[in-house]
Amino acid sequence: MSDKPQPEEEFQDPLANYDPKKYADRLEQALSEETVATVEHVPYEVIAPETTVADAVKKLAGLHIACLLVEKDGDLLGVFSDRDVLKKVALEYDQVASKPVSEVMTDDPIYVYETDSAAAALAVMVVAGYRHVPVLNVRNKLIGIVSPQRVTSFLQKYA
Amino acid sequence: MGLYENLRNEPVKTLALRKPVTAGPEDTIRQAVERMRAQRLGCVIVVDSDQKPVGMFTESxxxxxxxSNPKVVDEPVSKHMAEHWPWVRATDPIHDVLDGLHLKNVRFLCVVDENDRLIGLTGQKGLMEYVAEHFPGQVMVQRIGGTSVGDKREGA
Structure with a gap:
């Protein structure tokens, strides 16, 4: 084994040729780099699936909100919104008022993770057409909801 | 040109405006709901005999x-409509839509021409579609719908 000192290699920056993505404006950057967690997603209101339709409608109206999340033990089961009231309740009120909300809710709702990009929530609204997008954490537990109003506020911040 | 400039330079009429659902003042809420259901729209514009808007009725x-009264659906829509509603002109910049939705906390804005005639509806969805079209590389490439990674993973 030689005791000769080895010549020091010149440090080469592995990111020397890295060309970071350039954005046209700060909204484009925010949509790409900000996560759903940075879009307002709380507070949110939940109900149990066995809640009656009448009570669910009262809660929507009493809180002056457009959407309730139907959950059990933190697991998302569905969404009950004023669009469900319009489509399935308003003209059938006497027949459905005492039924569980799980019978008229929108089940299998499309959701996003808090770690998804902000653009993912926008995509659910624009492409899939759902106005209210539940937010889950990495353990698949419900932690919030993104509404069009909240996305509008997000856009307003960067536009 | 970035979205910042476009929002301030492009007029509202470049948005994909929705055709409004209309009802007469004597129509019942039931009739209005049936039309809203058919057109999958959350509001109806109440118009007089000259098709001039006189009110708005929304799903909220x-x-x-x-x-308070489930039988209300058989009452005239004009009894419960809002007589004042937010609007923008077709020639206003799109940023006015963003301001209107944000400041007035509404979902829909009526779009009127230079003679104040109703020519369409816009709102939160129209604005989001505009942003998505502007940034397809960010929005239109997203995976739609969450699926649990842990549940679907295959292999060792």
Whole structure:
């Protein structure tokens, strides 16, 4: 084994040729780099699936909100919104008022993770057409909801 | 040109405006709801015999009314409509839509021409579609719908 000192290699920056993505404006950057967690997603209101339709409608109206999340033990089961009231309740009120909300809710709702990009929530609204997008954490537990109003506020911040 | 400039330079009429659902003042809320269901729209514009808008009725108003009286659906829509509603001109910059939705906390804005005639509806969805079209590389490439990674993973 030689005791000769080895010549020091010149440090080469592995990111020397890295060309970071350039954005046209700060909204484009925010949509790409900000996560759903940075879009307002709380507070949110939940109900149990066995809640009656009448009570669910009262809660929507009493809180002056457009959407309730139907959950059990933190697991998302569905969404009950004023669009469900319009489509399935308003003209059938006497027949459905005492039924569980799980019978008229929108089940299998499309959701996003808090770690998804902000653009993912926008995509659910624009492409899939759902106005209210539940937010889950990495353990698949419900932690919030993104509404069009909240996305509008997000856009307003960067536009 | 970035979205910042476009929002301030492009007029509202470049948005994909929705055709409004209309009802007469004597139509019942039931009739209005049936039309809203058919057109999958959350509001109806009440117009007089000259097709001039005289009010707006929305699905959130419907939810409020049902809690106090479920039979309200057989009453005239004009009895419960809002007589004042936010609007923008077709020639206003799109940024005015963003301001209107944000500041007035509404979902829909009526779009009127230079003679104040109703020519369409826009709102939160129209604005989001505009942003998505502007940034397809960010929005239109997203995976739609969450699926649990842990549940679907295959292999060792």
């Amino acid at each position: 108003m419907l939810t409020q009314l049902l809690t």
